[in-house]
Amino acid sequence: MIDIHSHFLFGVDDGSPDLATSLNMIARAAAEGVTDIVCTPHFRRGVFEPPKELIEKNFATLKNENPYPVNLYLGQEVAKFGQMFSKLKAGELFTMNATPYVLLEFRYNEYTDIEESVFDALYSGFKPIIAHVERYEYVKLKHIERFIDDGALIQVNADSLVLKRGAQYKKRVEKYIKEGLVHFVANDMHHDREYCMKKAFDYVSSKFGEETADDLFNENAKILLK
Numbered sequence: 001m002i003d004i005h006s007h008f009l010f011g012v013d014d015g016s017p018d019l020a021t022s023l024n025m026i027a028r029a030a031a032e033g034v035t036d037i038v039c040t041p042h043f044r045r046g047v048f049e050p051p052k053e054l055i056e057k058n059f060a061t062l063k064n065e066n067p068y069p070v071n072l073y074l075g076q077e078v079a080k081f082g083q084m085f086s087k088l089k090a091g092e093l094f095t096m097n098a099t100p101y102v103l104l105e106f107r108y109n110e111y112t113d114i115e116e117s118v119f120d121a122l123y124s125g126f127k128p129i130i131a132h133v134e135r136y137e138y139v140k141l142k143h144i145e146r147f148i149d150d151g152a153l154i155q156v157n158a159d160s161l162v163l164k165r166g167a168q169y170k171k172r173v174e175k176y177i178k179e180g181l182v183h184f185v186a187n188d189m190h191h192d193r194e195y196c197m198k199k200a201f202d203y204v205s206s207k208f209g210e211e212t213a214d215d216l217f218n219e220n221a222k223i224l225l226k
Contacts (some may be wrong), residue, residue, distance in 0.1 A: 001064070001197050002036040002221035003029065004096065005077065005103060005131060005155055005186035011058050012050035013042040016191045022062055025191060030068040036225065040103050043093055044079040051070045052092060058170045073097040073225060074158055077131055079105040080117055085124040095126065097225050103155070105131045109176035118152045129153045129224075132177070132188060134160050134169040153220075155184040158200035159193070177208055184224075185216045 007015020008029075010022040029037060039062070041055055042048040059074050065070060076094035078084050087093045090104060095102045102121060106112045114130065121128040130147060133139060133154050144154060160166035160173045176182050185204065187197050197217065205213035 001034045001201060001217045002038075003034050003186050003189070003197060003226070004038045004075070004129075004184050004221050004224060005040050005157075006189045007039075007041060007077075007191075008037060008072075008189060009039040009041050009055065009058055009062060009074075012055055013048045014190060015041065015076070019061060020066060020193045023065065023067075025108075025195070026066060026068050026070055027188060028073075028195040029187075029189070029197070032195060032213055034070060036221070037070055038096055038225075039072060039077045040075040040077040040096075042077050042079070042105075045081040046103075047079075050136070052094075055094065075103055077105050080107075080112060085120055085126065088126060089124060092129050096129070099127075099224065099226075100125060101127045101129055101153070101224050103129045103131050106136055108135050109137050112136075114139065114143070115146060115150060118147055118150045122151050127151070127153070129155055129184070131155050132157045132160070134172045135165075135221050140216075141175065141179065144176060145179075148181060153183040154181055155186055156182050157188045158185050158196045159187070161185070161195060162196050162199045162203050164191070174207070177204065177212065182216060183220045205209045 010016040016022040075096040156173045160169035201217050
């Protein structure tokens, strides 16, 4: 499996406080059969603004110290703010493994014009991935259909399918998968959360078929990383 949304990188947000914790998190992922992880530290204006140099330094350390058969890549989860695409174009923020794909986060309960951000991303030369779309209470199925038609890709969280923590979103995510509106399932891992990619893969495989599970946990991410 490939996990495209994670907070394994230490010392840059609320994901992992130190190197030892990050290595423990990678061990948990490896034990579940994860082969590739995209580290996507937060960028939230006024909350998490880790310097680019610190992210690069800590990522290099994590890659060098990683003893597990898991490939690590660098990206970023960028919460919407006014200058995000100009900063992405300037290289001040990270796309997914230096591809045109960018992982975008939005406000959970306060309406945000996500479609406008999709257009702005495409106009700026980026391919937007909407992070954990099920958490945005103002987004309905018809909106996700429009996002995809416009050119966005959709990611949901594994815990929304199989853990109590995400139970409130379960029916919503199942409906999106059934309608073919999901491209990636990822763990959005923080050090104090359960790693549940294998559990979610097995659940999707049993409910929607092995081919769907393979697309959502493997094949689509392979295309992204290339």
